[in-house]
Amino acid sequence: MTAAAADPMQSFIRSRWGWRDWLLTTDHKRIALLYLLSITGFFFIGGAAASLVRLELLTPKADLLGEEIYNRSFTLHGIIMVWFFLIPSIPAVFGNFLVPLMIGARDLAFPRLNLASWYIFIAGGLIVLSAIIWGGVDTGWTFYTPYSTTYANSAVVLVIAGIVVAGFSSILTGLNFIVTIHTMRAPGMGWMRLPLFVWSTYATSIILVLATPVLAIVTILVAIERIWTVGIFNPDLGGDPLLFQHLFWFYSHPAVYIMVLPSMGVVSEIIPCFARKPIFGYHFIAFSSIAIAVLGFLVWGHHMFVSGQSIYASLIFSILSFLVAIPSAIKVFNWTATLHKGTIHFRTPMLYALGFVGLFVLGGLTGLLLAATAVDIHVHDTYFIVAHFHYIMVGGAVMGYLAAVHFWWPKLSGRRYHEGLGIFSAILLFVGFNLTFFPQFILGYEGMPRRTASYAEEFQLLNVLSTAGASILGVGYVLPLIYLLWTLRKAPDAGPNPWGATGLEWSVSSPPPQENFAETPVITGPPYAYDTMSDPMNQEYVHG
Amino acid sequence: MLPERAAEGAREVDAVFLSLIAMALFFVLLVGLLILRFSIKYRAGSRADRSGRVQKTWRWEVTWTIIPGLIGLAIFIWSGWVFFDVTQPPRNARTIYVVGKQWMWKIQHPDGPEEINELHLARGQPVKLLLRSQDVIHSFYIPAFRVKQDALPGRYTSMWFTPNKTGAFHLFCAEYCGTEHSQMRGTVYVMEPEAFQLWRSSASPKDKAPNMPGTPGAPLAITGQGTFFDFGCNACHTPSARVIAPQLDGLFGQQIRLRDGSLITADEQYIRESILDPNAKIAAGYAYPSLMPTYKGQISESEMRDLIQFIQDLRDGWPGKGETP
Numbered sequence: 001m002t003a004a005a006a007d008p009m010q011s012f013i014r015s016r017w018g019w020r021d022w023l024l025t026t027d028h029k030r031i032a033l034l035y036l037l038s039i040t041g042f043f044f045i046g047g048a049a050a051s052l053v054r055l056e057l058l059t060p061k062a063d064l065l066g067e068e069i070y071n072r073s074f075t076l077h078g079i080i081m082v083w084f085f086l087i088p089s090i091p092a093v094f095g096n097f098l099v100p101l102m103i104g105a106r107d108l109a110f111p112r113l114n115l116a117s118w119y120i121f122i123a124g125g126l127i128v129l130s131a132i133i134w135g136g137v138d139t140g141w142t143f144y145t146p147y148s149t150t151y152a153n154s155a156v157v158l159v160i161a162g163i164v165v166a167g168f169s170s171i172l173t174g175l176n177f178i179v180t181i182h183t184m185r186a187p188g189m190g191w192m193r194l195p196l197f198v199w200s201t202y203a204t205s206i207i208l209v210l211a212t213p214v215l216a217i218v219t220i221l222v223a224i225e226r227i228w229t230v231g232i233f234n235p236d237l238g239g240d241p242l243l244f245q246h247l248f249w250f251y252s253h254p255a256v257y258i259m260v261l262p263s264m265g266v267v268s269e270i271i272p273c274f275a276r277k278p279i280f281g282y283h284f285i286a287f288s289s290i291a292i293a294v295l296g297f298l299v300w301g302h303h304m305f306v307s308g309q310s311i312y313a314s315l316i317f318s319i320l321s322f323l324v325a326i327p328s329a330i331k332v333f334n335w336t337a338t339l340h341k342g343t344i345h346f347r348t349p350m351l352y353a354l355g356f357v358g359l360f361v362l363g364g365l366t367g368l369l370l371a372a373t374a375v376d377i378h379v380h381d382t383y384f385i386v387a388h389f390h391y392i393m394v395g396g397a398v399m400g401y402l403a404a405v406h407f408w409w410p411k412l413s414g415r416r417y418h419e420g421l422g423i424f425s426a427i428l429l430f431v432g433f434n435l436t437f438f439p440q441f442i443l444g445y446e447g448m449p450r451r452t453a454s455y456a457e458e459f460q461l462l463n464v465l466s467t468a469g470a471s472i473l474g475v476g477y478v479l480p481l482i483y484l485l486w487t488l489r490k491a492p493d494a495g496p497n498p499w500g501a502t503g504l505e506w507s508v509s510s511p512p513p514q515e516n517f518a519e520t521p522v523i524t525g526p527p528y529a530y531d532t533m534s535d536p537m538n539q540e541y542v543h544g
Numbered sequence: 545m546l547p548e549r550a551a552e553g554a555r556e557v558d559a560v561f562l563s564l565i566a567m568a569l570f571f572v573l574l575v576g577l578l579i580l581r582f583s584i585k586y587r588a589g590s591r592a593d594r595s596g597r598v599q600k601t602w603r604w605e606v607t608w609t610i611i612p613g614l615i616g617l618a619i620f621i622w623s624g625w626v627f628f629d630v631t632q633p634p635r636n637a638r639t640i641y642v643v644g645k646q647w648m649w650k651i652q653h654p655d656g657p658e659e660i661n662e663l664h665l666a667r668g669q670p671v672k673l674l675l676r677s678q679d680v681i682h683s684f685y686i687p688a689f690r691v692k693q694d695a696l697p698g699r700y701t702s703m704w705f706t707p708n709k710t711g712a713f714h715l716f717c718a719e720y721c722g723t724e725h726s727q728m729r730g731t732v733y734v735m736e737p738e739a740f741q742l743w744r745s746s747a748s749p750k751d752k753a754p755n756m757p758g759t760p761g762a763p764l765a766i767t768g769q770g771t772f773f774d775f776g777c778n779a780c781h782t783p784s785a786r787v788i789a790p791q792l793d794g795l796f797g798q799q800i801r802l803r804d805g806s807l808i809t810a811d812e813q814y815i816r817e818s819i820l821d822p823n824a825k826i827a828a829g830y831a832y833p834s835l836m837p838t839y840k841g842q843i844s845e846s847e848m849r850d851l852i853q854f855i856q857d858l859r860d861g862w863p864g865k866g867e868t869p
């Protein structure tokens with residue numbers, strides 16, 4: 001680009017473009033873009049593995065990949081999607097980009113730590129990818145012992161190393177957000193004036209900081225037992241295999257809230273904006289995020305109802321799991337009530353947000369079926385589970401992520417995408433998603449176990465349906481990639497605030513200036529002060 | 545749409561499932577229809593009346609917290625009830641020993657027959673499976689019975705059911721256990737009791753005297769009695785022994801008070817542990833450390849199994865000494 005004048009109010013994308021200006025940047029917005037690029041890469045790698053899995057399942061025999069490669073494919077899929085796409089997705093991309101802008105700060109509290117987090121994340125990812133050269137792993141993303149410690153013949157230790165490394169990135173990012181939200185709010189930005197996205201990022205950060213170390217500990221213990229044959233989990237060596245499951249799910253259950261809480265925050269921003277109405281029950285939505293973060297730590301045993309855990313423990317985990325559904329229900333009802341007497345515009349972000357609500361409700365309610373001990377002993381470890389967590393993680397978290405991408409793309413890039421294409425692919429994704437994963441609920445109740453390359457003949461029809469749905473889903477994921485990239489070449493300017501949204505990030509130009517704010521903003525009122533008068537989206541109705 | 549049901553508890557599990565589906569449907573429709581209605585009525589450009597928005601939100605919040613909460617509580621209680629039912633075996637259940645290993649199920653009936661990836665059962669007879677794994681974790685899953693239980697290395701777990709419909713049903717391994725996990729499948733045959741008797745006598749090896757301890761196909765309890773004497777258990781654990789040790793007849797399935805005052809059921813896992821690690825749980829009235837030596841490393845899994853079947857049968861008194869309940 002041109003010899004960059006040191007104008008601090010120049011757009012953060014426009015200013016200097018040497019490789020150092022990107023790879024050594026400490027600007028939260030540029031780091032957000034680095035994450036955006038890298039997790040998009042991981043998403044398509046994880047997606048390729050999923051396509052292999054779905055293709056193998058077209059026929060009841062293990063004929064396309066064979067068992068060995070099938071097992072490695074679903075393991076790679078799970079590991080990449082969980083740790084290298086979903087967990088970083090909204091927090092690392094939009095948390096980074098938005099938290100300082102939303103609270104009126106110049107950057108995160110520790111900008112250099114933020115850059116270091118990205119490098120750590122990439123290092124972790126490269127370690128895991130390098131394991132593919134060594135043949136990959138075949139333990140499933142859950143690494144159950146003693147299979148992973150004693151019997152698996154694959155690159156378990158290498159992959160664990162990658163996950164532990166990436167975990168440090170999570171911890172540091174969470175820490176950075178917590179400190180930033182506590183100490184860097186602009187004057188007047190009290191806790192009860194924080195945008196709900198910031199609340200949910202805060203709740204997510206608590207989980208990141210408290211849960212991730214347990215994951216590191218338990219996976220390192222696996223590596224220790226594997227390398228030095230120290231008896232920790234393998235009963236032949238004097239260990240206890242269930243200890244692993246307790247520790248693993250103590251992290252991994254809260255981790256599903258790491259994936260879905262940020263999406264809830266996104267939806268809480270989008271619905272009031274496109275309904276032109278302040279959000280219903282602000283306090284309840286804010287505190288339900290904290291409630292979810294806390295209760296989420298107390299329900300891990302619902303993954304172990306048939307593991308041989310005491311039935312009294314199971315009953316306690318069961319009732320706690322019913323309880324954790326309540327704060328989620330509160331959110332759903334409040335979003336719905338926000339629509340009441342609003343002025344609703346159906347733009348792409350809103351379609352994704354409403355899609356999120358629908359699919360999350362289904363995923364959440366099927367979670368109640370699993371919390372019911374009597375039902376779970378039948379459907380545990382069947383395709384019912386696979387369907388359930390995909391409704392939450394793909395229908396919920398990924399929809400929320402795409403809602404965020406479409407809502408903030410004009411802010412991030414300064415460009416507008418083709419609205420028609422946006423709406424088309426949102427609908428395509430919704431249809432493809434349901435076609436892929438709804439049949440799996442039925443498969444699961446009929447008794448098809450998960451993680452099998454071959455299966456009983458009678459399950460074939462529903463599997464074919466599911467694979468067909470997956471191909472629609474695949475198109476739905478590639479389309480946005482294409483039309484969003486296209487906007488970088490040629491597209492109308494977005495202007496600072498195309499949606500007429502409230503919120504500080506919309507008060508600066510798009511893309512935001514390097515310095516964020518020319519001078520520190522002062523906040524004088526609550527968030528979501530929407531009214532129909534100042535609605536740019538309304539022009540088209542008023543003028544015809 | 546519901547898969548075939550072939551065991552007594554299956555109906556209850558389906559009932560809980562269907563009610564939960566009904567509840568889920570209710571909430572999906574409630575939220576879905578509300579969103580749909582608001583979306584149409586309040587779409588931008590519509591002339592709907594938008595005055596008088598709800599101001600006092602907390603009444604609504606309380607309503608939609610309490611109602612789902614109560615529904616959840618009710619379902620928890622019911623489902624917990626059924627869960628209790630399907631996990632607590634009745635006393636008259638026949639114990640069958642199951643071993644999972646990469647990648648097959650080995651099944652041992654208490655009175656002799658052994659099978660692999662097949663399980664023959666008599667209709668109407670309650671059965672308890674005592675599961676164990678020889679390597680990694682597996683999970684014994686019969687969808688038509690609506691039950692599943694993990695098999696762990698190094699300890700016992702159990703499950704039970706009463707098949708109530710004849711036929712052949714799938715048996716799966718539900719816990720991922722390595723390369724050929726998907727091949728770890730089998731069939732459960734439920735037969736009329738007479739047909740089952742016939743199968744049993746033909747499945748037991750005829751050429752060997754079936755009641756000789758240690759012969760394959762001999763009832764486990766008989767072999768177990770031999771093991772009991774071979775390991776010298778009888779030195780302490782018989783009515784005539786001079787050492788003070790707990791009596792084993794009538795012990796199985798009882799509630800035992802331990803030294804620390806807690807209560808425990810004398811089940812297979814407790815007996816196993818008492819043999820391998822006598823100091824782990826000491827019954828009230830006995831000294832710590834226990835006088836009993838550990839048999840860890842000396843006793844094989846099949847000897848353990850036989851001993852347990854022997855002790856279980858001692859429930860009805862010492863063999864050959866008449867009926868002493």
Ligand code: HEM
Pocket residue numbers: 047050051053054074075077078079081082086140141142386390393394398436450451452470473
């Ligand atoms: C987009 C985000 C996605 C995430 C976060 C995700 C996450 C996961 C996770 C955690 C597992 C469990 C892996 C395991 O059991 O080891 C899984 C399994 C699976 N996923 Fe996904 N997934 C995503 C997308 C998809 C898509 C688009 C498809 C279909 C094309 C798909 C198909 C499957 C299948 C078939 C399994 C079951 C593998 C098995 O248990 O045999 N997933 N996914």
Ligand SMILES: [Cu+2]
Pocket residue numbers: 644681682683717718719720721725728
């Ligand atoms: Cu198995």
